[in-house]
Every structure is written in C-alpha cells, then in structure tokens.
Amino acid sequence: MNKNFALLTLYMLVFALLTGCGKTTTINSNMELTGKWQLESIVQDGQKLTKPSPAKGQMDISLFFKDKGELEGTSSTNYLTGFYETAQQNTIQLGGGGTERAETAWGNTFVNALPNVNLYDLKQNTLILYYENNNQLIFARAQ
Numbered sequence: 001m002n003k004n005f006a007l008l009t010l011y012m013l014v015f016a017l018l019t020g021c022g023k024t025t026t027i028n029s030n031m032e033l034t035g036k037w038q039l040e041s042i043v044q045d046g047q048k049l050t051k052p053s054p055a056k057g058q059m060d061i062s063l064f065f066k067d068k069g070e071l072e073g074t075s076s077t078n079y080l081t082g083f084y085e086t087a088q089q090n091t092i093q094l095g096g097g098g099t100e101r102a103e104t105a106w107g108n109t110f111v112n113a114l115p116n117v118n119l120y121d122l123k124q125n126t127l128i129l130y131y132e133n134n135n136q137l138i139f140a141r142a143q
Contacts, residue, residue, distance in 0.1 A: 033086065033120070036064045037127050037139035042109055044135045052106055061110050062142060071096060076107030080114075092120045092129070113137055 039061035042049045054060060054076070063073040065084060071094065073080040082096015094117050103111060116131040125141040 032122055033084075033127070034065045034067060036062055036142035038062045038142045039110060039137060040140050041138045042113070042136065043138065044109065044113075049106070049109070052104075055104075058104065058107075061107065063139065073098075075100075075111050076104040077102045078107075080111075086120070090119050090121060092117060094129075110137065 040051050051060075058076045059074045061073075061075055063071065065071060069083050069085055071080075071082045071084045073082075075098070078098050078101060080096060080098035082094060084095075085093045087093075094114055098111075100108075100111055113129075113131050113135065114137075117129045117137070119130040121128040121130070127139040127141070129137040129139070131137070
C-alpha cells in the first residue's frame with residue numbers, strides 16, 4: 001500500500017470521527033449559567049437599544065436560570081416561568097410563558113425575542129442570547 005494513500009486514509013478517518021460525533025446531548029443544568037441575569041441591552045437589526053430607567057410600577061427585565069432546567073423571569077410589568085435546556089455548541093432552548101399585560105416597548109421586544117433564542121455565549125459576567133439573524137439580548141449577572 002502506498003504510504004501517502006495510507007496517510008490520507010488515516011486523516012480522513014480522524015476527520016470523520018471528529019466531525020461525525022456531533023450527537024447532541026441535552027444538559028438540564030449549566031452551573032455557569034445558573035443564577036440571575038438582568039437585561040442591559042438589545043441588538044436588533046444592527047441597532048443597539050440600551051436599558052431604559054424603569055418607570056414607577058415597572059421592573060428590571062431579568063432571567064433566573066435555576067437548577068434542573070427551571071427558568072423564572074420578569075419582563076417590564078409581568079412574571080414569566082418556564083424551562084431551559086442547553087446542548088453542545090452553545091445551543092439553548094427556552095420555553096414557558098406569562099402574561100403580556102401593559103408591557104412597555106422594551107418589555108415587548110424582550111418577550112417577543114425569547115421564543116426565538118437558539119444560541120448563547122457566556123463570558124465573565126455577561127450572557128448573550130442570540131435570536132433571529134444574530135440579534136442579541138445582552139445580560140449582566142445580577143449581584
């Protein structure tokens with residue numbers, strides 16, 4: 001057998017093993033992700049929207065990732081409950097619901113984006129949730 005052919009075959013086998021093992025494993029909890037996060041800004045259609053100061057009767061928008069995939073949150077005027085699942089390659093799925101009464105424009109943007117989140121990036125104390133064509137919900141870890 002030709003030495004180059006054997007080497008090429010070995011490279012192809014290693015490549016197939018590395019790329020073919022992309023089976024997605026669901027993880028019900030991500031210890032770095034767990035905790036409370038507050039929404040600081042939204043990047044939508046290339047424009048950055050920053051968090052407005054809450055008016056009287058409004059809340060900061062937040063998500064609380066609990067153990068075992070449980071999720072709680074607040075929009076500008078309502079409470080949310082649901083679940084989350086993370087998988088390989090920083091994929092994430094969020095589900096659940098809540099009321100949408102008296103939402104602000106900021107709250108509506110957040111509530112409408114949540115069901116479309118499919119990726120996340122976690123750096124230091126910043127969590128970025130990606131949705132629809134690289135739009136972003138950018139959170140800071142709450143103290």
